[in-house]
Amino acid sequence: xxxxxxxxxxxxxxxxxxxxxxxxxxxxxxxxxxxxxxxxxxxxxxxxxxxxxxxxxxxxxxxxxxxxxxxxxxxxxxxxxxxxxxxxxxxxxxxxxxxxxxxxxxxxxxxxxxxxxxxxxxxxxxxxxxxxxxxxxxxxxxxxxxxxxxxxxxxxxxxxxxxxxxxxxxxxxxxxxxxxxxxxxxxxxxxxxxxxxxxxxxxxxxxxxxxxxxxxxxxxxxxxxxxxxxxxxxxxxxxxxxxxxxxxxxxxxxxxxxxxxxxxxxxxxxx
Amino acid sequence: xxxxxxxxxxxxxxxxxxxxxxxxxxxxxxxxxxxxxxxxxxxxxxxxxxxxxxxxxxxxxxxxxxxxxxxxxxxxxxxxxxxxxxxxxxxxxxxxxxxxxxxxxxxxxxxxxxxxxxxxxxxxxxxxxxxxxxxxxxxxxxxxxxxxxxxxxxxxxxxxxxxxxxxxxxxxxxxxxxxxxxxxxxxxxxxxxxxxxxxxxxxxxxxxxxxxxxxxxxxxxxxxxxxxxxxxxxxxxxxxxxxxxxxxxxxxxxxxxxxxxxxxxxxxxxxxxxxxxxxxxxxxxxxxxxxxxxxxxxxxxxxxxxxxxxxxxxxxxxxxxxxxxxxxxxxxxxxxxxxxxxxxxxxxxxxxxxxxxxxxxxxxxxxxxxxxxxxxxxxxxxxxxxxxxxxxxxxxxxxxxxxxxxxxxxxxxxxxxxxxxxxxxxxxxxxxxxxxxxxxxxxxxxxxxxxxxxxxxxxxxxxxxxxxxxxxxxxxxxxxxxxxxxxxxxxxxxxxxxxxxxxxxxxxxxxxxxxxxxxxxxxxxxxxxxxxxx
Numbered sequence: 001x002x003x004x005x006x007x008x009x010x011x012x013x014x015x016x017x018x019x020x021x022x023x024x025x026x027x028x029x030x031x032x033x034x035x036x037x038x039x040x041x042x043x044x045x046x047x048x049x050x051x052x053x054x055x056x057x058x059x060x061x062x063x064x065x066x067x068x069x070x071x072x073x074x075x076x077x078x079x080x081x082x083x084x085x086x087x088x089x090x091x092x093x094x095x096x097x098x099x100x101x102x103x104x105x106x107x108x109x110x111x112x113x114x115x116x117x118x119x120x121x122x123x124x125x126x127x128x129x130x131x132x133x134x135x136x137x138x139x140x141x142x143x144x145x146x147x148x149x150x151x152x153x154x155x156x157x158x159x160x161x162x163x164x165x166x167x168x169x170x171x172x173x174x175x176x177x178x179x180x181x182x183x184x185x186x187x188x189x190x191x192x193x194x195x196x197x198x199x200x201x202x203x204x205x206x207x208x209x210x211x212x213x214x215x216x217x218x219x220x221x222x223x224x225x226x227x228x229x230x231x232x233x234x235x236x237x238x239x240x241x242x243x244x245x246x247x248x249x250x251x252x253x254x255x256x257x258x259x260x261x262x263x264x265x266x267x268x269x270x271x
Numbered sequence: 272x273x274x275x276x277x278x279x280x281x282x283x284x285x286x287x288x289x290x291x292x293x294x295x296x297x298x299x300x301x302x303x304x305x306x307x308x309x310x311x312x313x314x315x316x317x318x319x320x321x322x323x324x325x326x327x328x329x330x331x332x333x334x335x336x337x338x339x340x341x342x343x344x345x346x347x348x349x350x351x352x353x354x355x356x357x358x359x360x361x362x363x364x365x366x367x368x369x370x371x372x373x374x375x376x377x378x379x380x381x382x383x384x385x386x387x388x389x390x391x392x393x394x395x396x397x398x399x400x401x402x403x404x405x406x407x408x409x410x411x412x413x414x415x416x417x418x419x420x421x422x423x424x425x426x427x428x429x430x431x432x433x434x435x436x437x438x439x440x441x442x443x444x445x446x447x448x449x450x451x452x453x454x455x456x457x458x459x460x461x462x463x464x465x466x467x468x469x470x471x472x473x474x475x476x477x478x479x480x481x482x483x484x485x486x487x488x489x490x491x492x493x494x495x496x497x498x499x500x501x502x503x504x505x506x507x508x509x510x511x512x513x514x515x516x517x518x519x520x521x522x523x524x525x526x527x528x529x530x531x532x533x534x535x536x537x538x539x540x541x542x543x544x545x546x547x548x549x550x551x552x553x554x555x556x557x558x559x560x561x562x563x564x565x566x567x568x569x570x571x572x573x574x575x576x577x578x579x580x581x582x583x584x585x586x587x588x589x590x591x592x593x594x595x596x597x598x599x600x601x602x603x604x605x606x607x608x609x610x611x612x613x614x615x616x617x618x619x620x621x622x623x624x625x626x627x628x629x630x631x632x633x634x635x636x637x638x639x640x641x642x643x644x645x646x647x648x649x650x651x652x653x654x655x656x657x658x659x660x661x662x663x664x665x666x667x668x669x670x671x672x673x674x675x676x677x678x679x680x681x682x683x684x685x686x687x688x689x690x691x692x693x694x695x696x697x698x699x700x701x702x703x704x705x706x707x708x709x710x711x712x713x714x715x716x717x718x719x720x721x722x723x724x725x726x727x728x729x730x731x732x733x734x735x736x737x738x739x740x741x742x743x744x745x746x747x748x749x750x751x752x753x754x755x756x757x758x759x760x761x762x763x764x765x766x767x768x769x770x771x772x773x774x775x776x777x778x779x780x781x782x783x784x785x786x787x788x789x790x791x792x793x794x795x796x797x798x799x800x801x802x803x804x805x
Contacts, residue, residue, distance in 0.1 A: 025296055025380055025381065026296070027286055027290075027291065027294035027295055027296060028294055028296060028381050028384070029293070029294050030381060030385075031296075031381050031382070031384035031385035031387075031388050032293055032294070032384070032385075032388045034385055034388075034389075035385055035388035035389040035391065035392060036388075036392065038389055038392065038438060038441065039389070039391070039392025039393070039395070039396070039438065040392075042392065042396065042434045042435075042437070042438055043392075043396065043434075045434065046396075046427070046430060046431060046434055049430070049500045049501075050427045050430065050500070072381065075381075076381070087456070090456060091378040091379065091452050091456050091457075094451070094452045094455065094456065095378065095379060095382075095448050095449070095452045098447075098448040098451055098452070098482060099444075099448055101482060101483070102444045102447075102448070102482050102483075102485070102486045103486070104486075105482075105483050105484075105485075105486035105487050105490070106486040106487070106489055106490040106493075107490070108486070108487060108490070109486070109487045109489075109490025109491050109494070109520055110490055110494070112487075112519075112520065113494060113505060113516060113520065116513070116516050116519070117511065117512065117513060117516065120513065121511060126511050199497075199501060199502070199503050200501065200502030200503060200504070200510070201510075202504055202510045202511045203503075203504040203505060203507075203510050203511035203512045204511065205503075205504075206494075206497070206498075206503030206504045206505050206510070206512070207505070209503075210493075210494065210497055210503060210505075214493070
């Protein structure tokens with residue numbers, strides 16, 4: 001259905017050129033599909049968390065979220081070729097920054113919770129909470145912070161059209177992100193198995209698991225975005241620097257995830 | 272310019288019928304979808320209110336169980352706030368903002384469609400929660416723990432409610448991003464920030480508040496959900512958590528939310544009143560700064576909902592003073608609206624009646640708000656019907672009246688037909704009398720000491736409760752007349768010209784230059800504001 005809209009747009013090109021700023025994409029099924037996907041994801045989570053069903057609906061929801069999201073991103077990338085690249089680029093950048101602001105506010109609620117409890121609690125960490133080992137998480141932090149520099153190298157390489165270098169830096173970033181997740185997973189496993197420390201043991205554990213878990217989900221999303229950029233590099237989509245929004249977005253998101261982690265590390269492990 | 276509008280051929284193939292509505296990225300159609308969605312939910316929420324009034328008609332005798340009563344009040348509030356007033360303003364904003372700034376669409380048309388469509392699964396989940404074993408959420412729209420924790424509220428209706436609110440939060444945030452980018456990037460040439468129409472300004476401030484406040488609610492509800500489902504202790508004292516903190520986080524969202532639900536209404540009044548008085552708006556810059564001031568102060572008053580929850584006296588004083596301070600910018604707006612009509616040639620048509628009614632009743636609601644910002648007074652009437660009366664005066668008599676006024680005012684633009692003036696006046700008087708009939712006595716009940724959120728009450732409150740319950744039929748009649756007017760005018764209404772209110776005799780307002788209804792691309796040529804126009 002998208003291609004139909006696009007060919008028609010191309011035919012209308014001379015007319016659109018007369019009105020230089022025509023900014024009207026055609027109809028699309030992606031929004032309603034993605035909304036359905038989110039709905040299924042929420043219901044799947046509900047069924048799974050309340051024990052009404054196994055993960056079937058959750059997985060179905062995840063698929064129905066990811067496929068339209070990818071399709072949507074691809075459609076926008078194609079459509080922008082027929083629009084004012086500078087204008088749409090500016091819009092997308094602003095929109096993405098605002099999105100990061102709203103993401104920051106979700107984390108803000110978690111941080112506000114953590115500091116409020118910490119300041120009003122008689123003792124912190126509360127008695128019974130394990131002493132968190134800091135060595136391994138510190139290495140993880142270092143890996144994630146360094147990966148932020150590496151992704152910048154990839155970003156610059158794309159901007160200056162050194163595309164094979166960009167691919168290598170990007171792969172390294174992805175590897176470092178996976179490394180960070182592996183360290184986190186090891187940390188979780190260790191606490192669960194040897195310290196018998198679970199998220200229902202008290203507010204300290206709740207904050208620890210939910211905050212690092214929520215952040216870990218963001219790392220996974222960041223990795224998906226970086227993979228999408230890698231895939232598009234393979235396709236040769238970034239030959240024109242005007243259309244490099246997705247590389248900016250993925251890079252910014254990765255920096256965002258990194259900055260949140262620095263605060264998290266400081267708050268949970270060090271303070 | 273307006274005559275050229277119809278000559279630009281469609282540059283896009285469009286589907287027809289149902290497929291068109293499911294796939295559309297046209298901000299006008301999406302705006303109408305939002306309005307239709309709000310319409311369905313305002314009726315559902317209104318019928319729940321009818322059941323509440325039925326229950327309260329008698330102090331003791333019950334057909335409705337107290338447990339179901341709690342579900343009713345929770346769902347009534349949730350439907351009205353998140354699924355009626357918010358989407359209705361979003362619908363008006365979607366329809367009007369691109370038109371008013373001379374754009375062809377929103378900055379992200381597909382995201383715009385997504386913001387609407389994600390409300391549909393949320394609504395389905397919300398309604399489905401009634402049929403979950405144990406029934407729907409029943410902790411009120413605040414869902415305070417410990418009441419909302421699993422020990423005190425079994426069943427999974429509350430969980431479904433939380434998930435639905437999270438989806439609605441995604442809708443609001445993506446919508447807010449869209450509005451912010453659209454307003455900052457897509458203004459017509461010559462339209463600087465201080466020449467933006469006030470409705471657009473009101474949406475800019477609203478979207479900023481949505482962007483910051485809604486995610487805080489989402490984060491808080493994620494913690495509450497995990498307390499319920501995974502046994503975490505964020506808000507459970509036994510595990511070291513703190514329920515008071517939930518109140519702080521909730522109202523850090525909840526109070527800005529109050530302004531989110533009224534500011535676009537303020538924006539509409541600033542168009543309707545001067546236009547129907549044949550004048551320009553009075554004190555434009557003051558109006559803009561008042562909007563910004565309300566939006567900013569709105570973040571500093573949240574704990575005035577918590578004067579009795581155990582906050583320190585110093586905090587009480589701080590939040591009390593900030594709450595008083597909001598009366599200043601609000602007062603600026605009210606005086607400017609009155610000054611906008613002063614000495615004008617006022618046409619007493621339906622939209623104007625709604626707006627004047629709104630000013631009178633909203634001012635009353637604002638004044639009871641100042642009373643409630645007083646700590647000593649608030650402690651006396653906290654969680655009584657006085658509070659219920661107060662917020663219905665700002666929400667129903669304020670937001671909803673402004674909204675209906677706005678819908679009447681822009682109805683010719685949206686449909687190409689005039690509404691029926693006689694029915695319009697009937698709907699106004701029924702609703703105006705009905706609102707005062709129903710909500711004014713609530714203040715009396717509150718001062719008499721009747722607590723809110725109770726299904727069974729003492730017999731001395733019976734008279735006013737029966738009085739209020741009878742008034743429900745006035746609101747019902749007003750709503751029916753309004754709905755009937757909207758429906759029949761689609762077919763039988765007189766054809767509307769491009770500018771039925773002659774707004775462009777006074778100033779250059781883009782949305783009234785294009786055809787009614789506007790073509791898919793709004794303007795054949797992007798309009799411009801001359802330096803001399805304001």
